[in-house]
Amino acid sequence: MVKIDGIRIRKVTEEFFTELAKVGQLVEGILNDCLGLPAGFLKEYNNDRSWDVMLVFRYYPATKADTIGAYEHQDVNNITFVFQDDVGGLEVQKDGEWIRVTPIEGALVANVGDMIQALSNNKFKSGVHRVVSPEGASRHSIAFFYHLEGEKWVEPLSHFTEEIGDKPKYRGFPYKEYYALRLAWTKD
Numbered sequence: 001m002v003k004i005d006g007i008r009i010r011k012v013t014e015e016f017f018t019e020l021a022k023v024g025q026l027v028e029g030i031l032n033d034c035l036g037l038p039a040g041f042l043k044e045y046n047n048d049r050s051w052d053v054m055l056v057f058r059y060y061p062a063t064k065a066d067t068i069g070a071y072e073h074q075d076v077n078n079i080t081f082v083f084q085d086d087v088g089g090l091e092v093q094k095d096g097e098w099i100r101v102t103p104i105e106g107a108l109v110a111n112v113g114d115m116i117q118a119l120s121n122n123k124f125k126s127g128v129h130r131v132v133s134p135e136g137a138s139r140h141s142i143a144f145f146y147h148l149e150g151e152k153w154v155e156p157l158s159h160f161t162e163e164i165g166d167k168p169k170y171r172g173f174p175y176k177e178y179y180a181l182r183l184a185w186t187k188d
């Protein structure tokens, strides 16, 4: 019988969550600089961590009828971090081709989400990805979704629109509106 130490699991999970939120801030700072935004802009804008979520997944082995663990999608949030085990299966789309994200021990996959795409007026695109079901084994992964707080107003930043003479490709919206639409869409 497996003995489960609930208190320890909770402690480790909370520590892990806290550390991943810090990684989120770090990578967001790198994106901020790569996008040419004023220093600390995204940090100040995305200053509420109450919508961040961490999920643990188990993907069952492929069957004849079912070979996809997670269908092609883009993440709704700012940045997602994925730890996948050595079974693999995560794929990212580039120029219409699916490219395998090879598992590397200890590596963290960082995925740009829809909010970075909207804020940057498509300068950085949200990555299209999927998970193919493993052959003859189950796959496990942990995903940390670095979000915006729901009330946060999202619109293409002036840096990528009026300042360079480009039209906004998106209207402004509160993040929770888009999030609710995407959740409803996933349930269909």
Ligand SMILES: O=C(O)CCC(=O)C(=O)O
Pocket (backbone or CB within 6 Å): 057, 070, 075, 082, 084, 090, 129, 130, 131, 141, 142, 143
């Ligand atoms: O399990 C994975 O590797 C990725 C999961 C994923 O793409 C998602 O939950 O949005």
Ligand SMILES: [Fe+2]
Pocket (backbone or CB within 6 Å): 073, 074, 075, 080, 129
């Ligand atoms: Fe995803």
